[in-house]
Amino acid sequence: MTTQYHKLRLILGDQLNASHSWYKQKQPNILYLIAELPQEVNYVKHHTQKIVAFFAAMQAFANGLQSAGHQVLHLTLDESQAHKNLPELLAAIMQQHQISIFEYQRPDENRLLRQLRNLACEKIEYDTEHFYLPFDEFDTYLKPGKSSKMEFFYRKLRKRFDILMDDQQPVGGKWNYDAQNRKSFKPADIKQLPEPLVFANPVKDILSRLQRHQVVSFGKCEDNLLWPINRSQALELLKYFCRYCLPLFGQFQDAMTCQSAHSWSLYHSRLSFALNSKMLSPKQVIAHALAAYHQNANIDLAQIEGFVRQILGWREFVRLVYWQNTEQYSQLNYLNASRTLPSYFWHGKTKMNCMQQSINQSLDYAYAHHIQRLMVIGNFCLLTGINPEEVDAWYLGIYIDAIEWVEMPNTRGMALYADGGLFASKPYASSGAYINRMSDYCKTCYYDVKQKTGRKACPFNSLYWTFLNNHRPTLGKNPRLAMPYRNWDKMDKEQQQAIIQQGQVWLDNLQEL
Incomplete structure (x- = not known):
């Protein structure tokens, strides 16, 4: 006999918020649906760890709701x-259980929001109760199409x-300690x-399921997943960060090294997957960090402010830019x-050590920090003019925390300047000098970071100047680029020509770098 339900409530894989008001009361006539969806594993090629982590977290969340007395269909x-898609699945379940009312939390991706709002049934939309800034207040902070x-x-x-x-003043007298x-x-x-x-969550059954359904993915994934898959593990990771990493997080947040077994993690929190799947809330994370700051004399103001800025500043701002520009942003x-994304983005075999280290780390851990x-x-993608659609797809697929609302503004806006300045006030372009200053990658690189031209000159150097020269009609009046253009103009014509020729050689041979 089929159980009679009055409502169907959908929980998406990035809506694993156990504190949501939905769960305050046990209602036996409400059926909660958590589903692994073919459309979600196939709309872009994902890192295997990303798929596995979401599926494992969804399973754990379903088990938790069931243990709490809720009716769950996983x-x-x-x-x-x-x-074939989510609407078809929802229609089948509502028909099977004779459910007339559908409820959902507002998705954080526009494609999913359109799918759910277009359903031909009685439906109610709820807030996810996760972010600081309410969805209906976006217009008061940013107008569509404006920077x-x-x-x-x-x-x-x-x-x-x-x-x-x-x-009304910032603690310490300054807003920013960057x-x-x-x-x-x-x-x-x-x-x-x-x-x-790290954790050791067994995921062999999920890996077998992906293989059985011929899900196309990439990257490294062991039988035991190192990422947190439930709120308890996420809280453990948060507490570990506050105790061991936060005291030096700020000052080293932009640094990189390849000289340690811990080079992939450094002092970073690695909480982005737990946050973006909503196992943790930003308010919860900031509260824990602030408590640690007040209790631990080794955590100074610059460290805590740098971390707060990432959560309260960048994360909320990225979401704002995404939703205020979402209809046209992807175009x-x-x-x-x-240009086409070089093949080493999928296997990491390149002579550029900075790229090799960063890509291989991404392939191994589905993670890289913001720098x-x-x-x-x-x-590199900015300087070489890689098609934003290809770059978007790669970033969206490879990183465990990548969901379109957070990935697209960071990639298409901040990294590629494809939005013309809606997100960032200048392109974040640099030569090899910046990478050399912030890392030890250049010390063991095939290329020489001190050289601009020649077979073994660092490609970033000539690519940087070639980029500025080629885009001067577009970027030349940007006040934040005035200094590099002045430096370019100080070079003699012969040197400029040699650099441009070298840059073009690299552009014509990207696959060989």
Whole structure:
């Protein structure tokens, strides 16, 4: 006999918020649906760890709801494969159980929001109750198609939510301590890097399921997953970060090294998957970090402010930019970039050590920190004019925390400047000098970071100047690029020509770098 339900409630894989008001009462006439969806594993090629982590977390969340007394239908690919998309699956379940009312939490990706809002049934939309900034207040902070500085947005939110504030002034008298947070590692610093906290979640059954359904994925994935898959593990990771990493997080947040077994983790929290799947809330994360700051004299203001800025500033701002520009954002290509992504993005075999380290780490862990993503891989894609659609797909697929709302503005906007400045006030382009300053990658590289031209000259150097020269009609009036253009103009014509010729050689032979 089929159980009679009054409502069907959908829980997406990035809506694993156990504190949501939905779950405050046990209602036997409400059926909760958590489903592994073919459309979600196939719309882009994902890293295997990413798929496995979401599926494992969804299973754990379903088990937790059931243990709490809720009625849950958890479908794996074995059960959902017969339905070509989410609307078809929902229609079948509602018909099977004779359910007339459908409820859902607002998706954070526009494609899913369109799917659910277009359903031909009685439906109710709820907020996810996760972010600081309410969805219906976006227009008061940013108008569609307009640019705004994250720093001003961040200050408004600091005031509104009374975070690191002393009345209406920032604690310490400054809003931003970024200038103090740009240290690179010395050998002694590398020896003191904390061992990362990792987990051993068995996922062999999920891997077998992916193979059985011929899901196309890439990257490395062991039978035991190192990422947190439930709130308990996520909280453990948060507490570990606050105790062992936060005291030095800020000053080393932009640094990179390849000289340690812990080079992939450093002092970063690695909480982005737990946050973006909503196992943890940003308010919860900031509260724990602030408590650690007040209790631990080794955590100074620059460290905590740098971390708060990532969660309260960048994360909320990225979401704002995405939703205020979502209808046209995926089509923007301000610099008319059109080259194809080189094959080493899929296997990491390149002579550029910075790219090799960053890509291989991404393939091994489905993770890289923000400077590796922005100033190494993203910078390379910007300088070489890689098609934003291909770059979007790669970033969206490879990183365990990548969901379109957070990936697209960071990639297409900040890294590629494809939005023409809606997100960032200038392209984040740099030569090899920046990478050399913030890492030890260049020390063991095939190429020489000190050279601009020649067979073994660092490709980033000539590519940087060639990029600026080629895009001068578009970028030449940007005040934030005035200094590099002045430096370019100081070079003699012969040197400029040699650099441009070298840059073009690299552009014509990207696959060989």
